[in-house]
Amino acid sequence: MDYSKGKYYNDPITGELAGIEIKDGGFKHSIPINEEDRHYAEILRQVDAGTITIEDAD
Amino acid sequence: MTKARTNASASPAVGRNMIINGAMNVAQRATSVTGLGANASSLNIPTIDRWKTLLLGDGAGRFTMSQTSDGPNGISANCLKIDCTTADTSIATGERFDIFQLLEGQNVQRIGKGVAGAQQVTVSFYVKASGAFTFGLELFDNTNNRQITKLFNTTTDWVRHEIVFPADVDDGSSPLADSNASALQVGFWLHAGSTYTSGTLNTAAWNNYVNANRAAGIDSIYSSTDNNFFLTGVQLEVGPVATEFEQEDISTTLTKCQRYFQILAKHGLGSSGGNAMVGMAAMYNDTYLTCPLRFPVQMRTHGTLTSGSATGIFRFYRNNSNDVFDDFSTSSARTNYGIEVSNSTDMSGTAGHGGFIETKDAAAVLTIDAEL
Numbered sequence: 001m002d003y004s005k006g007k008y009y010n011d012p013i014t015g016e017l018a019g020i021e022i023k024d025g026g027f028k029h030s031i032p033i034n035e036e037d038r039h040y041a042e043i044l045r046q047v048d049a050g051t052i053t054i055e056d057a058d
Numbered sequence: 059m060t061k062a063r064t065n066a067s068a069s070p071a072v073g074r075n076m077i078i079n080g081a082m083n084v085a086q087r088a089t090s091v092t093g094l095g096a097n098a099s100s101l102n103i104p105t106i107d108r109w110k111t112l113l114l115g116d117g118a119g120r121f122t123m124s125q126t127s128d129g130p131n132g133i134s135a136n137c138l139k140i141d142c143t144t145a146d147t148s149i150a151t152g153e154r155f156d157i158f159q160l161l162e163g164q165n166v167q168r169i170g171k172g173v174a175g176a177q178q179v180t181v182s183f184y185v186k187a188s189g190a191f192t193f194g195l196e197l198f199d200n201t202n203n204r205q206i207t208k209l210f211n212t213t214t215d216w217v218r219h220e221i222v223f224p225a226d227v228d229d230g231s232s233p234l235a236d237s238n239a240s241a242l243q244v245g246f247w248l249h250a251g252s253t254y255t256s257g258t259l260n261t262a263a264w265n266n267y268v269n270a271n272r273a274a275g276i277d278s279i280y281s282s283t284d285n286n287f288f289l290t291g292v293q294l295e296v297g298p299v300a301t302e303f304e305q306e307d308i309s310t311t312l313t314k315c316q317r318y319f320q321i322l323a324k325h326g327l328g329s330s331g332g333n334a335m336v337g338m339a340a341m342y343n344d345t346y347l348t349c350p351l352r353f354p355v356q357m358r359t360h361g362t363l364t365s366g367s368a369t370g371i372f373r374f375y376r377n378n379s380n381d382v383f384d385d386f387s388t389s390s391a392r393t394n395y396g397i398e399v400s401n402s403t404d405m406s407g408t409a410g411h412g413g414f415i416e417t418k419d420a421a422a423v424l425t426i427d428a429e430l
Contacts, residue, residue: 036359
């Protein structure tokens with residue numbers, strides 16, 4: 001999964017932040033805002049390291 | 059008559075193996091994946107459930123990882139196989155390839171590690187290879203960054219190794235975290251550069267980790283494309299004795315694995331070998347298709363939903379007609395017991411219409427991942 005393609009997205013009904021979405025290699029990944037999730041934890045690590053940035057939600 | 063209550067054994071007759079899927083019987087994702095070895099495929103679980111690969115250094119070595127029906131008779135029909143497909147004989151300092159399983163802290167409290175009364179543990183496993191190699195078996199305490207490694211040898215025949223690790227009383231202040239986070243790691247080192255091999259193997263007692271002391275003395279699975287490595291019957295138990303490998307029925311093992319990963323739908327799993335049911339669904343408004351799914355097993359945490367994504371690979375049957383769409387997303391209403399999957403980008407329907415969703419194409423798959 002290429003975390004550099006990440007983009008925040010909102011719940012279309014409530015407008016609340018729902019997660020980070022990544023489209024990569026024929027898949028769409030919906031990553032929760034949850035530090036217990038390994039993908040979200042890795043994204044936080046790479047953002048903190050300055051390796052990637054996550055695009056804001058539309 | 060009342061009976062005196064006794065303490066449960068630290069290593070009970072059933073459930074003594076803290077490794078999940080040690081018999082390599084469950085492979086929900088795939089049974090074989092080729093071309094692994096680049097950093098990009100690191101920290102994945104390519105094939106057999108719960109067995110993760112760590113690949114660092116971007117070396118030349120590549121391998122195929124598979125679930126292979128070549129296990130030792132009477133132990134398991136299946137084993138994990140690593141087949142080197144591209145050699146790497148010029149090992150850069152930071153290269154690394156190991157296969158490991160992460161264990162939740164709440165599942166390893168019986169060890170009592172890091173406090174007074176800590177227990178020894180024994181790891182047993184069946185291994186063979188294409189020849190004589192020396193590889194490393196490491197226990198790593200992820201709560202306190204402490205580790206210990208023992209070397210083992212392979213032959214071309216199945217051999218059971220029974221390796222006892224000392225108790226880690228430490229200074230009494232470093233127990234394994236009692237949570238759903240990763241606390242203990244059981245790993246097999248198959249390749250490493252000098253970053254991990256240039257010191258003296260830390261093999262006698264647990265110590266705060268020093269990378270150079272983690273894999274000193276191991277051979278490389280990448281030394282030749284003739285190399286294969288086979289592993290099964292992995293067991294971690296409390297105490298200084300390796301008991302016989304604990305057999306487990308497939309439904310129990312699958313249920314344990316589903317705490318970390320589940321296939322919610324996959325084209326080809328339908329009874330006719332094609333369309334597979336996703337679930338009941340409804341149009342919330344004219345563009346928002348919602349489908350709540352309840353997991354068969356409560357997961358470790360709120361996980362990542364992965365949907366196949368391609369033109370028209372899912373189909374919503376409703377009102378004597380159907381609509382196709384490309385993929386699923388999920389709302390903020392996700393829990394560890396269920397999830398709402400949805401599509402709000404491809405649909406044009408009628409609010410209130412109910413129906414059901416099926417896969418339509420081989421690319422249609424829907425999974426949830428709460429791995430450590």
